[in-house]
Amino acid sequence: xxxxxxxxxxxxxxxxxxxxxxxxxxxxxxxxxxxxxxxxxxxxxxxxxxxxxxxxxxxxxxxxxxxxxxxxxxxxxxxxxxxxxxxxxxxxxxxxxxxxxxxxxxxxxxxxxxxxxxxxxxxxxxxxxxxxxxxxxxxxxxxxxxxxxxxxxxxxxxxxxxxxxxxxxxxxxxxxxxxxxxxxxxxxxxxxxxxxxxxxxxxxxxxxxxxxxxxxxxxxxxxxxxxxxxxxxxxxxxxxxxxxxxxxxxxxxxxxxxxxxxxxxxxxxxxxxxxxxxxxxxxxxxxxxxxx
Numbered sequence: 001x002x003x004x005x006x007x008x009x010x011x012x013x014x015x016x017x018x019x020x021x022x023x024x025x026x027x028x029x030x031x032x033x034x035x036x037x038x039x040x041x042x043x044x045x046x047x048x049x050x051x052x053x054x055x056x057x058x059x060x061x062x063x064x065x066x067x068x069x070x071x072x073x074x075x076x077x078x079x080x081x082x083x084x085x086x087x088x089x090x091x092x093x094x095x096x097x098x099x100x101x102x103x104x105x106x107x108x109x110x111x112x113x114x115x116x117x118x119x120x121x122x123x124x125x126x127x128x129x130x131x132x133x134x135x136x137x138x139x140x141x142x143x144x145x146x147x148x149x150x151x152x153x154x155x156x157x158x159x160x161x162x163x164x165x166x167x168x169x170x171x172x173x174x175x176x177x178x179x180x181x182x183x184x185x186x187x188x189x190x191x192x193x194x195x196x197x198x199x200x201x202x203x204x205x206x207x208x209x210x211x212x213x214x215x216x217x218x219x220x221x222x223x224x225x226x227x228x229x230x231x232x233x234x235x236x237x238x239x240x241x242x243x244x245x246x247x248x249x250x251x252x253x254x255x256x257x258x259x260x261x262x263x264x265x266x267x268x269x270x271x272x273x274x275x276x277x278x279x280x281x282x283x284x285x286x287x288x289x290x291x292x
Contacts, residue, residue: 001265002030002264003028004266005019005028006268007019007032007033008034010066012064018076019275020082021077022279024079031080032085034086035065035088038127038128040124047121048186067087070082070084070108071108078109082108084114089143090139092128098149102172105175113241115241118130119132137160141162144157144203150177151178154166181203182205183208186211187211187212192220197227202231206238210243210245214258214261215261217261218261218262221261240263240265241265248268255289266289268285270282
């Protein structure tokens, strides 16, 4: 199983170029960053990553643009994969996003992995043009627009959210037909939502679960296999990258439990806040979880 790292604060104080290069040199397989364009000062929904009643973490409004952060990482590295975990699709126009993704993938030599989400904050989504109540319907249509841009010489689209005549959108991605698209999921009420796996098998390429119990990965793998059988797809086409939470999965034993459950990659959340501290943290993690 591969091991990557997730930098929640991929900013100037935790320079993506230096951190990703150090991770690559140590043998980590991938470098991932999160996304929030803005965060309203007041909003109605609780951040799902915090304990009930706890204040939201300050990093939610301190994130740099993920694609720019990954482009900085790409220029300093040559082999490490680069991913978003996750980019909030309803907050961007798909024609613009298609060009940004294709440009990053082309410049990085085909190393981009496109983890996408629909968002959890109504006010943030609506300020930036999202239809929050039907956000996954909007995401699906946005992905349709982007896939056409990435694979067709001239593409057009006429849908509910996006409508445009034939256009040319270049460059094309280095990966064919396009960078892999990953969908996230979080456990609610002790079980996975069936609709997550259905949409994943129908139009995505991978799964980014956030989970505390490795057994839930095995349960998700079973659902993926069932829906692949229903839709005539090979389950091996669905990549499974576990997004470790803050402080999770930092020992060889935990790593092994995830691999046994069916994960292909573990992404470890870097807890440090400065470039130098992240380098030291990576050194420690490499000794614990990477093969000798």
